[in-house]
Structure formats: structure tokens, C-alpha cells
Amino acid sequence: AVVDFEGTLDGRPIKGWSKKNYSLEVGKENLAPGFTQAVTGMKKGETKNADIQFPADYGFHGLQGKTAVFKIALKDLKERKVPAVDEKLAKDFGFDSIAALKERIKEELKLQKEQGEKKRLIDEMVTRLVKGTSIDLPSTLIERQRDYMMYKLNNELANKNATMEDYLKANKLTEEKLKEKYSEAAEKQLKATLIFAEISNREGIKVEDEDVKNEIEKLAYAYRQDPLKLRRQLEQRGLIDNLREDILERKIIDFLFSGAKIEERGKPFWAGIGKLFAGKK
Incomplete structure (x- = not known):
């Protein structure tokens, strides 16, 4: 969903809680608790106000335990489409075949794993050097x-x-x-x-x-x-x-x-x- 929204608390705008053309995945709470639930069921072009209750232990100072009002405008709805894993997909990514694409993905995953292990060792090394x-x-x-x-x-x-x-x-x-x-x-x-x-x-x-x-x-x-x-x-x-x-x-x-x-x-x-x-x- 693509939305515009503005959050207010006691009638005043909340700093950092106003966005235009913000993309969010409906069903996942990647903003305020209950925000995507408020968007669920809206129609394209619709605008509504939603009361959002922040938990007492919320990480953003000043909103803990408070209820804010969000003005939400639904600009667009998009469907996530997963492409077929075939030769056309391989060519779209610049590979001659799906086998070559899969081989590159395997190499990238191996590299990521090695880099993750190196980072872990670096963190451990620094901790050991500093400790004591x-x-x-x-x-x-x-x-x-x-x-x-x-x-x-x-x-x-x-x-x-x-x-x-x-x-x-x-x-x-x-x-x-x-x-x-x-x-x-x-x-x-x-x-x-x-x-x-x-x-x-x-x-x-x-x-x-x-x-x-x-x-x-x-x-x-x-x-x-x-x-x-x-x-x-x-x-x-x-x-x-x-x-x-x-x-x-x-x-x-x-x-x-x-x-x-x-x-x-x-x-x-x-x-x-x-x-x-x-x-x-």
C-alpha cells in the first residue's frame, strides 16, 4: 500500500510522523502498532482518521502510553508478484541460463556467510584485545x-x-x-x-x-x-x-x-x- 499520513498528539503534529507516498506491506507492523491494521480494508483514494495506541514501553520518547491520531490517505495498492524461475528470468539478470544464475546466487550466499564469519571474528578479536x-x-x-x-x-x-x-x-x-x-x-x-x-x-x-x-x-x-x-x-x-x-x-x-x-x-x-x-x- 502507498499512503500519505500525518500523526498528531493532542492536536499537534508529531515530529517525524508525517510522510508522503510511504510504501508499507499490509499485515506487517513496520510503523506504529496497529497502523497497517488501520489501513486494511481501505479503498484507493480513501482518507480516514485512526486512533493509534502506543505501548507504555514504546521506544520513541514522548509517545509511550499515549494515543495519537493518524490521518491516513490511501494513494495506491500494489500486488507483490514473484517471477517464475526460468530462462527468461536468467536473461533479465544478464545470465545465459538459469543454471548460471543459480551458481552465482550460491557464490554470493557463500561470500555473505564468509563475511559474516569474518565480522564475528573481528568483533571477538576487538573484545578480547580490549578486555582486561x-x-x-x-x-x-x-x-x-x-x-x-x-x-x-x-x-x-x-x-x-x-x-x-x-x-x-x-x-x-x-x-x-x-x-x-x-x-x-x-x-x-x-x-x-x-x-x-x-x-x-x-x-x-x-x-x-x-x-x-x-x-x-x-x-x-x-x-x-x-x-x-x-x-x-x-x-x-x-x-x-x-x-x-x-x-x-x-x-x-x-x-x-x-x-x-x-x-x-x-x-x-x-x-x-x-x-x-x-x-x-
């Missing part, structure tokens, strides 16, 4: 890293035509909870950065100006922004150093993975990591 370290970090440093992480999140959301309000609702978070969550993640990331800095010194791993330029160009492409404008934004916010730390961290992780034997889960990986530091002073 007693590093006191200035609160201003943690706040700057948190702001950098939230800046990236905002850009990613904008690229998906979503807002921070959408993200908070989808993840059942308040703004305060999100900041708390990102502050914890920022502290962990900063501690890992200090440990990685020691590794980079030992191994001569550096971030060159060309690395920063290339990374900004990638981000600009992903965020659909001009690279020079994006660089100015990062410089004005004092976030270029944070970007350098991001790049350095990825370089070090790639270095650690290249030296670690990752054929099985667990021990072979950590044995490989251990060998990298054996005998180093």
Missing part, C-alpha cells in the same frame, strides 16, 4: 568519537531516505538510549584504537593522505555527496582524525587476518594471532 585493559579516556574524547559514529549513522539513514526518528522507532530506542549505546561503543572503539596504534607502530602500518582521499570519495559516493563538500564537513566537525583511525583499524585487521590461519572456528584463528606477537618486545 585499564585505560582511562577523557570524556570529551569519547563524546567526539560518539558524535562521529552518529554522524555516519545520520548519513547512512539519509541515503536510505530515512530519518533518525525512523531509526529510533524501528529499534525501539530513545535518543538518550541511543547516545548511551554509542558512548559505550565509542569507548570500546577508542581503547581498541590505542591497542591498534601499538600494533601499527610495531608493524609499520600507516594511513597515507591518498588513503584518506580514497575513503572520502567512497563515502561521498555512498552518501551521494560531493567529495570536497564532505571533506569540509568532516574538517569543520573535527572528524578527519576519526576517519583516519577508521582506516587504520581496517588496515590492522586485514594485517591480523592475513597472518592468522582462519580455516576453522576458534583456536586456529587465535593461534595465528598469537604467533604474530610471539617474540615481539
Whole structure:
């Protein structure tokens, strides 16, 4: 269903709860609780008001336990059609045969699984490296890293035509909870950065100006922004150093993975990591 909607609370518009040409799948509650139920049964061109009761533990601050009124206009109805898996489908995707398409899908699924395992190992590696370290970090440093992480999140959301309000609702978070969550993640990331800095010194791993330029160009492409404008934004916010730390961290992780034997889960990986530091002073 394609709808326009506007939510009000006590007669006043609710910030972030007004959309035009919003697509939703009827039967799935991807907005407010009971929203798709209110749309069910409407006819194309129809407009109605619906009372939506938010639960007491709802993640969006200010709506918990409240009843809002939504003005909903049904603009269009579409039916999801699943195409037949045949030679025509393969050719539509640029493959000579359905067998070739299936083989590519298998390869992609395998790659996704490998990338998921690598991400899991990276998270475990960072946690192990940080665990047990007693590093006191200035609160201003943690706040700057948190702001950098939230800046990236905002850009990613904008690229998906979503807002921070959408993200908070989808993840059942308040703004305060999100900041708390990102502050914890920022502290962990900063501690890992200090440990990685020691590794980079030992191994001569550096971030060159060309690395920063290339990374900004990638981000600009992903965020659909001009690279020079994006660089100015990062410089004005004092976030270029944070970007350098991001790049350095990825370089070090790639270095650690290249030296670690990752054929099985667990021990072979950590044995490989251990060998990298054996005998180093």
C-alpha cells in the first residue's frame, strides 16, 4: 500500500510522523502498532482518521502510553508478484541460463556467510584485545568519537531516505538510549584504537593522505555527496582524525587476518594471532 499520513498528539503534529507516498506491506507492523491494521480494508483514494495506541514501553520518547491520531490517505495498492524461475528470468539478470544464475546466487550466499564469519571474528578479536585493559579516556574524547559514529549513522539513514526518528522507532530506542549505546561503543572503539596504534607502530602500518582521499570519495559516493563538500564537513566537525583511525583499524585487521590461519572456528584463528606477537618486545 502507498499512503500519505500525518500523526498528531493532542492536536499537534508529531515530529517525524508525517510522510508522503510511504510504501508499507499490509499485515506487517513496520510503523506504529496497529497502523497497517488501520489501513486494511481501505479503498484507493480513501482518507480516514485512526486512533493509534502506543505501548507504555514504546521506544520513541514522548509517545509511550499515549494515543495519537493518524490521518491516513490511501494513494495506491500494489500486488507483490514473484517471477517464475526460468530462462527468461536468467536473461533479465544478464545470465545465459538459469543454471548460471543459480551458481552465482550460491557464490554470493557463500561470500555473505564468509563475511559474516569474518565480522564475528573481528568483533571477538576487538573484545578480547580490549578486555582486561585499564585505560582511562577523557570524556570529551569519547563524546567526539560518539558524535562521529552518529554522524555516519545520520548519513547512512539519509541515503536510505530515512530519518533518525525512523531509526529510533524501528529499534525501539530513545535518543538518550541511543547516545548511551554509542558512548559505550565509542569507548570500546577508542581503547581498541590505542591497542591498534601499538600494533601499527610495531608493524609499520600507516594511513597515507591518498588513503584518506580514497575513503572520502567512497563515502561521498555512498552518501551521494560531493567529495570536497564532505571533506569540509568532516574538517569543520573535527572528524578527519576519526576517519583516519577508521582506516587504520581496517588496515590492522586485514594485517591480523592475513597472518592468522582462519580455516576453522576458534583456536586456529587465535593461534595465528598469537604467533604474530610471539617474540615481539
